[in-house]
Amino acid sequence: MAKHPSFEFDRRRLLGLAAGVAAVAPFAAFAQAAEDAPLKIATIGSGRQGGALGALFARQGHPVMFSSRHPEDLKDLAASAGPTAQAGTVEQAVKFGDVVLLVVPYTAVEEIGKDYGQALAAKRLVIDVSNPIARRDGEAIVSWVAEQGGAGLATAKLLPGARLVRAFNAINFRRLPEDSHRAGDPVGVPIAGDDPAAVALATRLIREIGFEPVLVGGLAMGKYLVPGTPLAGEHTPAEIRRIAATLK
Numbered sequence: 459m460a461k462h463p464s465f466e467f468d469r470r471r472l473l474g475l476a477a478g479v480a481a482v483a484p485f486a487a488f489a490q491a492a493e494d495a496p497l498k499i500a501t502i503g504s505g506r507q508g509g510a511l512g513a514l515f516a517r518q519g520h521p522v523m524f525s526s527r528h529p530e531d532l533k534d535l536a537a538s539a540g541p542t543a544q545a546g547t548v549e550q551a552v553k554f555g556d557v558v559l560l561v562v563p564y565t566a567v568e569e570i571g572k573d574y575g576q577a578l579a580a581k582r583l584v585i586d587v588s589n590p591i592a593r594r595d596g597e598a599i600v601s602w603v604a605e606q607g608g609a610g611l612a613t614a615k616l617l618p619g620a621r622l623v624r625a626f627n628a629i630n631f632r633r634l635p636e637d638s639h640r641a642g643d644p645v646g647v648p649i650a651g652d653d654p655a656a657v658a659l660a661t662r663l664i665r666e667i668g669f670e671p672v673l674v675g676g677l678a679m680g681k682y683l684v685p686g687t688p689l690a691g692e693h694t695p696a697e698i699r700r701i702a703a704t705l706k
């Protein structure tokens with residue numbers, strides 16, 4: 459029996475589509491695997507907050523290098539974070555990381571920018587956890603940061619070209635292990651960044667360690683991602699969206 463021409467066309471199109479899907483599927487699987495692949499994560503600053511965050515990423519299977527100016531003091535931290543963690547100098551960590559967590563007193567950011575700014579500008583993502591705090595860093599730096607428009611824009615000035623996302627700025631280090639992957643509503647992490655690819659990568663990484671990132675805006679909104687603002691502390695993602703809508 460002669461086949462109806464439109465049926466024959468549909469059949470051919472279907473076969474073509476199926477062949478196309480079969481051809482594309484391995485690439486899609488590859489792309490997915492690449493998206494989920496472990497990333498080398500370096501911390502500049504491995505004290506209370508840098509140590510706690512780096513440990514969460516290491517437990518998730520990412521290779522992590524903790525660093526400070528005294529890497530010999532970080533051996534216990536690296537050992538307790540598991541087999542994917544190690545300690546190094548700041549220089550080694552900057553070389554090592556695809557992603558860098560900047561978790562230092564704000565007074566150190568300028569020097570880090572001078573020493574490693576070029577290398578940091580080549581990273582896919584620099585997560586800026588550092589805050590200007592008057593009692594620790596002095597009034598002068600806090601005023602300078604305010605003149606730049608807040609911590610997000612100030613860090614961008616000190617690390618020109620870096621793909622910055624501010625995150626985890628006002629959740630206490632003691633709370634991070636128990637907040638991570640907590641049951642029920644996840645803890646929200648307000649984030650701010652100007653680079654869409656960096657924001658997407660930060661979003662993936664923050665979800666992997668069991669928090670829900672909420673983009674509150676560009677780096678200019680980083681001025682609210684410091685202790686003492688309405689976004690500070692622990693909030694659900696819905697609360698963060700509600701609070702962020704009142705800020706500008």
Ligand SMILES: NC(=O)c1ccc[n+]([C@@H]2O[C@H](COP(=O)([O-])OP(=O)(O)OC[C@H]3O[C@@H](n4cnc5c(N)ncnc54)[C@H](OP(=O)(O)O)[C@@H]3O)[C@@H](O)[C@H]2O)c1
Pocket residue numbers: 502503504505506507508509525526527528529548561562563564566569570587588589590591626627628629630631632
């Ligand atoms: N603690 C919290 O709960 C918390 C929460 C949110 C955000 N933060 C922010 O995170 C940052 C770090 O706070 P923290 O409490 O973790 O401080 P911390 O315990 O005192 O640790 C600071 C780390 O920064 C390193 N560091 C200092 N100056 C450096 C430099 N010039 N170059 C390289 N590394 C340097 C120190 O290592 P060496 O001295 O050995 O080099 C140390 O590892 C601050 O900006 C803070 O506001 C803290």
